[in-house]
Amino acid sequence: MGAKRRSILATLAFLMLMGIAVYFRLWAIHYNLSADDTRIIRQQFDTANREAMDESAEWRLRYDEEVDRTKKCLQELQVFQMSSQKEQDASHINHKLAILQKENAVLFERLETLKRELEEERLRCTSRYMK
Known part of the structure; x- marks a missing residue:
């Protein structure tokens, strides 16, 4: 039984060493893959970051163009409002002027009427003194 036990223990120790060797081998493969994954992830991140920066610059350019267009429209609107105000x-x-001319005509007629009345009164006064 002692030889069989030693044989089992030796086999078990050998299998444990083989398991540990396989584990380390798998760990090394995973580590290499992880390092490659890290490099790939870094490249993907850099690419995404550049794309985001480009898109941000594009949106900023669109915003600036829209601001310029809005300023031009506001300036044209102000010019139009000024010219419209002048026309108004x-x-x-x-x-x-038309109203004042009408009022002037009415006042002129009133003045003529008052002059006639004044002349009539003068004529009456002079005719009284002559009688």
Whole structure:
């Protein structure tokens, strides 16, 4: 029994050594793959980062172009509003002028009426003194 026991222990020790060797071999393969994976992941990260930076720059360019276009539109709108305001002022002035001309005509007629009345009163006064 002693020889059989030694044989079993030797076989068990050999199998344990072989298991440990296989484990270390698998660990080394995994480590190499992990190192390669790390390099690949780093490259993918760098690529994604560059793409994100390019996209960010593209969106910034679009934003800047839109801001410029908006500024130009606002300037054109202000110019249009100023010219429109001038036209409104001119039309408002023309309207006021027409109203003032009408009022002037009414006042002129009133003045003529008052002059006639004054002349009539003078004639009455002079005709009284002559009688």
